[in-house]
Amino acid sequence: MISFPRAAARAVLAVARHAVVGRLRGPAPPVTLSPADGAVIFSVVLPQLVVQLRVPTDRVGDATIVLPMEALEAVEGTGTDPVTVETKGRRAVLRWTDRGQPRSKEVEAGPRRPMRDEPVEPTTFAAMPPEFVVALHEAGRCAGRPTGRYALDRVQLKGRTGDVVASDGASAYLHGGFAFSFAEDLLVPATAVFGAADLRGEPVGLGRSTTHLAVRIGPWTVSLPLDDGGRFPDVAAVVPKAAPGKLLRIDDADAEELRAALPKLPGAGEEHRPVTLDTGNGRVPVVRARAAGSGDVVEVRLDRSTTPKGMAAVALDRAFLDRALRLGCRTFHVAAADKPVAARCGRLTLVAVPLDGSMIVAGTLQAIVRRTATPPVPTVDREATPSASTALVPLIPASTEAMVLTEPGELLTEIAPSETVDPLAEAEALRDACVDAGHRVARLLAWFKARRREPKAIAKVWSSLQSLKLRPGGPQ
DSSP states (O other): OEEEEHHHHHHHHHHHHHHSOSOOSSSOOOEEEEEETTEEEEEEEETTEEEEEEEEOSOOOSSOEEEOHHHHHHHOSSOOOEEEEEEETTEEEEEEEETTEEEEEEEEOOOOOOGGGSOOOOSOOEEEOTHHHHHHHHHHHHOOOOOSSOOTTEEEEETTTTEEEEEOSSEEEEEOOOOOSOOSEEEEEOOSGGGOTTSOOSOEEEEEOSSEEEEEETTEEEEEEOOSSOOOOOGGGGSOOOOTTOOEEOOHHHHHHHHHHGGGSTTTTSSSOEEEEEOOTTSOOEEEEEOTTOOOEEEEEOTTOBOOTTOOEEEEEHHHHHHHHHTTOOEEEOOOTTSOEEEEETTEEEEEOOOOGGGOOOOOHHHHHHHTOSSOOOOOOOSSOOOGGGOEEEEOOSOGGGOOOOOHHHHHTTSOTTOOOOHHHHHHHHHHHHHHHHHHHHHHHHHHHHHHHHHHHHHHHHHHHHHTTOOTTSOO
16 A cells, blocks of 8 residues: 555646646556655656656555556645555555545556666766756757757757757757766757746756666656767857957846837737847847838837947847846847847857848838827837836838927927936937938929929920821821
């Protein structure tokens, strides 16, 4: 007879469900209950990994019991009462109490799995920080599908440098600073299991056997099979080096408001979910988006952030930008529109290949004029009312019909007395606006001159035709 609390059944099921992305093909895997010294060990063999939970108990028994997954689903409930399991030949009977009422369920006990399916437990575990579990989770989320050349569905652990690396071919995740007990590079399956809430705790240990890499988190052990034949790209070679004075630094407040706005920007349902990160080239950084086939552009101004001159605008998948901000990255290296973009936070680096340059959305002069028009133009809804400096700004197409001019006083009311103003930046912006306005005035005058010459040209042609004295039957 083996006894365990109902909470153990809930925890095992929760972790197993988290590890399986989508629908599990075939029947649910069985659960093995193995007696140990004052404890029972739950083991579930899932695709690409094995999950084990050690639960202290006063009834251990002396035999291993294999139960179908439905047995744990029957007893999980919400209570904390103990569950007893007793075998009768090839049958197993589970008994427990639910809200004071005795319950029982009889199931067929399965055969014990072959020894070849059981991972070899490492002899030693090296202590690891809790951030290591987070790194495995985020690396698993960044992994992609395998290609003919690289095993992108794997996570790489670089023994010498202490890096956890993953890539889907378009973006990459690299978290360094860990101390591994092995020197070689290992490949293990990318899995979502480390995102389970139950796999959060201490201590964290890492061990390696001849066939598996084992991660121990408190009472849990996750064993990942080693991939000895897979190939993995050299992610570190494509990470751009941080150049001093060439980094876009996003303020924390700007980062939170940008994250709230990203899902609501136009184009969220398109294939690449493109947004334009315009570093401002020494002025205010801006994030822009436009739906395909639409002329309306929406932008988020990052007035609290700083950027040096000489930096370019780049088109990115908004998922990369959101993930970088969520993980705390505040510095971005943008060398050119066709060069990899790197986001950094301490020992964490995220890299993304930019989208095609044709997806870059540029701002217009009308955007500045329309931003202060009365009544205000529609903006994207936000969870909280933002400050004027980070308002979402709809940009309108460049046409004379769409221009909405404002009174001079309206432009001045947006600058709060306490706001810090860079006079050189404001002067450059004003100069650019004046040059652009001059070009538009010249085009407008050319249009009027062309229209003024049209009546004269038509009159001259008509006079020439009259001199021919044409009649319906021909010249007379």
